[in-house]
Amino acid sequence: MERTRADGAATVARPAADAAPVGRTARLGGFDHSPADEGRRRAVRRMKALATGLLLIVAVIYVLAKWAQSSGAGGWTGFVAAAAEAGMVGALADWFAVTALFKRPMGLPIPHTAIIPTKKDQLGQSLGDFVGENFLSDEVVRRRLRAVGIGSRLGGWLAEPRNADRVTAELSTALRGALTVLRDSDVQAVVGEAITRRADAQEIAPGIGTLLEKVVAEGGHTRVVDLVCARAHDWLVEHGDSVMEAVSGGAPGWTPRFVDRRVGDRVYKELLRFVTEMRDMPGHPARGAVDRFLTDFATDLQRDPETRARVERLKSEVLGRGEVQDLIASAWGAVRAMIVAAAEDERSQLRLRVRASLLSLGQRMAVDKRLQNKVDGWLEGAAGYVVTTYQGEITSLITDTVAGWDAEHTSRKIEAHIGRDLQFIRINGTVVGALAGLAIYTASHIFG
Incomplete structure (x- = not known):
């Protein structure tokens, strides 16, 4: 019709x-x-x-x-x-x-x-130009935001417990959503590649040497030596027969058996005495030898090219093993599960700490003029960048929409x-x- x-x-x-x-x-x-x-x-x-x-x-x-x-x-x-x-x-x-x-x-x-x-299209173009010149200029946006005083208002709003609870809940929802969307395989690949690339790009031997040198200088290794000596003493006491049999079994076949037993017994007693003295005597010469060995090793890690090269080869071999990559993957899965559980639990430490941080930030922003000015400056800069960089795209939304009518x-x-x-x-x-x-x-x- x-x-x-x-x-x-x-x-x-x-x-x-x-x-x-x-x-x-x-x-x-x-x-x-x-x-x-x-x-x-x-x-x-x-x-x-x-x-x-x-x-x-x-x-x-x-x-x-x-x-x-x-x-x-x-x-x-x-x-x-x-x-x-x-x-x-x-x-x-x-x-x-x-x-x-x-x-x-x-x-x-x-x-x-x-x-x-x-004149529809011309009117749309004129309207877009008018909006761009009078509303989307850097000066106008900055002046308007400065007059609003977002920093102080946001601080007062966040200082209210119910608002902090609301923001915490929204952040938790967003975090859960992001972790749900992310695929574990992608994250594991990225994390594994980042760790491997970072480890390959930086030599670790000098850092290990510096740390070891500091530990030895402060005596931090003595507890490890004490533990090793104590465990060695306990093992010798528990497996004395095994030690003597090992010594006797290594003797020539032409020696008499009683001689082998006496030699084994003698070696065991001397070894036990040595370990006991090393355990009980902080000034034992063997402990000093361990200190000198660790000090020299720390120096080689920092200055000896051959030692550093060996450490780098060992690092590459370790990082290239599948067990290490599986460990990285399992670590991400554990961290992800822990974060999701904490985000869902309203009484978790994560949410409680976030809420406390928001309240503290809001209280500071409500009274701290310097912090308010800093927040206002950040927002003004961001808004100014958006309107100056994307002014054409924003106004084209008006002109293109009108042209499509x-x-x-x-x-x-x-x-x-x-x-x-x-x-x-x-x-x-x-x-x-x-x-x-x-x-x-x-x-x-x-x-x-």
Whole structure:
């Protein structure tokens, strides 16, 4: 089914699309058409009827006044006719002006009419330029943010326990979501590669040597030596027969058995005595030898190229083993499970510490002017960077959106929002025209 538009062009009638279903939002012409828009259109139609009715009233008054004037009713008829005539002129002029915004009056191809349908894209570009120049400039954004004082407001907001609880809960949800989305295999691969790359890029021997040198100088290794000596003593006491059998078994076959047993017994006793003395005597010469060995080894780790090269080869071999990569993978799985469990538990130390940190930060920000200025400066800098860097992309959202709208539906959409006020212009034009006409007619009579 076709119908004829006001400009004379034929278009397909869409009665079902013009009115959205009750309580639902329809998609028309590139934007949403809601029940509220339909209500605005009804209000516009009522105002159009009122303005047109007022025009008809003054037209009837004009006809009656001219009839009365021709019938000799008196001089007052001229005043009424002049006011009614000027009211009609004002009403028709404002009708033309209002109608020319949305369509061609009476379908006539008059220049500079149907402004919104024909100039839609230019209006969108102008609107985008206006927003970019007056709202998305670095100076305007910084001045506005500075006037708002986000730092102090954010501090006061965070200082409230219920707000800190809310932020903590949101952070926990975000953390759980991020850990859920991340695939363990990807994270394990990244962590393993990062550890391996970092270890390969940095030589570890000098650092180990420096640490060992410091430990020996401070006597931190003595506990390890004490532990080794104590365990060696206990092992010898428990496995004395095994030691003597090992010594006897290594003797030549031509020696008598009793000689082998006596030699084994002697070796065992001397070994036990040596370990016991080393355990009980902090100043034992063997302990001093261990100290000198560790000191020399620490020096070689820092300065000897051969020792450092051996450590690097050992490091590469260890990192390349599958057991080490499996250990990294299992470590990530354990850490992930621990974090998720802590994020879900409202009484976990993680959430309690985060909440306490937020409250402390909010209390500081609420009273610390220096911290407020720092936060405001960060936000101003970030906002300024966004608007200056992406101003074109932001304004193109306006221009591209307007360009995607259908011209007819755009006119109807805009008319639904501002048409009611425009109809008041017609009413005011009728009234003001009538008063102006009356004033001019009166003045012409007074001044001849």
